[in-house]
Amino acid sequence: MSNKVVTNTFRSVFKTVDKELLRWFPGHMEKGLKQMQNKIRSVDCLIEVHDARIPLSGRNADFKYTVSGVKPHILVLNKVDLIDRHYQHIIEEKLKNEYQHIIFTHCRNQDCPGIKQIFPLAQKLINQSDRFNRIAEEDYNIMIIGIPNVGKSSVINALRVKYLNKGKATSVGATPGVTRSVLHKIKLSDKPLFYMFDTPGILSPTISSVETGLKLTLCATMADHFVGERILSDYLLYWLNKNNHFDYVTYFGLSDASDNILEVLTHIAKSKKKNIRLRDQTNNYIIRPDLDGAAQIMLRAFRVGNLGKIMLDEDLLV
Ligand SMILES: Nc1nc2c(ncn2[C@@H]2O[C@H](COP(=O)(O)OP(=O)(O)OP(=O)(O)O)[C@@H](O)[C@H]2O)c(=O)[nH]1
Ligand SMILES: [Mg+2]
Structure with missing residues (x-):
């Protein structure tokens, strides 16, 4: 946390975003969902992966009706390295009526205790279940589901390294939509014979509010251009100020906190020497701060944790 004295008064609501943002369901998601539904009969356990920075926002509530319901179901909240540890217990309490089994993971850490818990818990739950139509089958299938870019493929890879060596x-990638081929079947263990199905990220066809959409985009579950990088960085600034997270002041070398995104982006552009050349009315070149480039720097800094450990749903937990 920054030790700068913060004297400003900040915005209490964020305005300016188009409601179009709330309608997002590209064709590949619809197709992916249908293929997942067709495969559900051969699945013994569902592992829903979500981003620990938004444990309440943007989980695809429709999974309950479309693929979930009768199979054992584990919620994995991944990227736990990016949130303050004390939130884990608070999140578990908040979600305990919806999910009986919640595990927090950091996929880039092979010693992550959460990664070690997933497979034993899945086996235990499958053994306790009656496996429905699959009682005679000798192989076990786990389906990994979730919205885009939360780390589904990373969880699969981490488990595979652990159990199959x-x-x-x-494939894993920083942008949403990396896994497109539906139901890629991957072996997890030989004895007992376990497979995992990787699936493409499926967002809800309608996102409940503009702020949910903005949080989802900040966590890179939707491409930035749906919102626009400047608007997204403005929402980030609004959220940080409103929730008293001022690490950005020190990180970017600002003299004080500010609620004015143009002021912040101009400062970032100047300090990082990000400029663009434009022509003025007399056709001469003029140099201006590259505000879009600065917005990208700000968003990247947030996403890798340089602006502090931030749990974007903290305002919903109180
Ligand atoms: N900080 C952090 N980043 C992670 C973690 N797990 C995955 N990532 C990163 O998150 C991004 C998305 O990971 P993927 O495994 O491709 O996510 P996915 O859910 O399979 O994504 P789609 O296939 O696009 O839906 C990648 O840049 C990963 O390196 C984690 O525990 N912590
Ligand atoms: Mg993937």
Whole structure:
């Protein structure tokens, strides 16, 4: 936390975003969902992966009706390295009526205790279940579901390294929509014979509010251009100020906190020497701060944790 004295008064609501943001369901998601539904009969356990920075926002509530319901179901809240540890217990309490089994993971850490818990818990739950139509089958299938870019493929790779001692079996990437081929079947263990299905990220066809959409985009579950990088960085600034997270002041070398995104982006552009050349009315070149480039720097800093450990749903937990 910054030790700067913060004297400003900040915005209490965020305005300016188009409601179009709330309608987002590209064709590949609809197709992916249908293929997941067709496969559900051959699944013994569902592992829903979500981003620990938004444990309440943007989980696809429709999974309850479309793929979930009768199979054992584990919620994995991934990227726990990016939130303050004390939130884990608060999140568990908040979600305990919806999910009986919640595990927090950090996929880039092979010693992560959460990664070690997933497979034993899945086996225990499957053994306790009657496996419905699959009682005679000797192989066990786990389906990994969730919205885009939360780390579904990373969870699969981490489990595979742990139990099969084999490297990456499925592609991982920083932008949403990396896994497109539906139901890529990946072996997890030989005895007993376990497979995992990787699936593409499926967002809700309608996102409940503009702020939920903005939080989802800040966590890179939707591409930035749906909102626009400047608006997104403005929402980030609004959220940080409103919730008293002022690490950004020190990180970017600002003299004080500010609620004015143009002021902040101009400062970032100047300090990082990000400029663009434009022509003025007399056709001469003029140099201006590259505000879009600065917005990208600000968003990246948030996403890798340089602006502090931030749990974007903290305002919903109180
Ligand atoms: N900080 C952090 N980043 C992670 C973690 N797990 C995954 N990532 C990163 O998150 C991004 C998305 O990971 P993927 O495993 O591709 O996510 P996915 O859910 O399979 O994404 P889609 O297939 O696009 O839906 C990548 O840049 C990963 O390196 C984690 O525990 N902590
Ligand atoms: Mg993937």
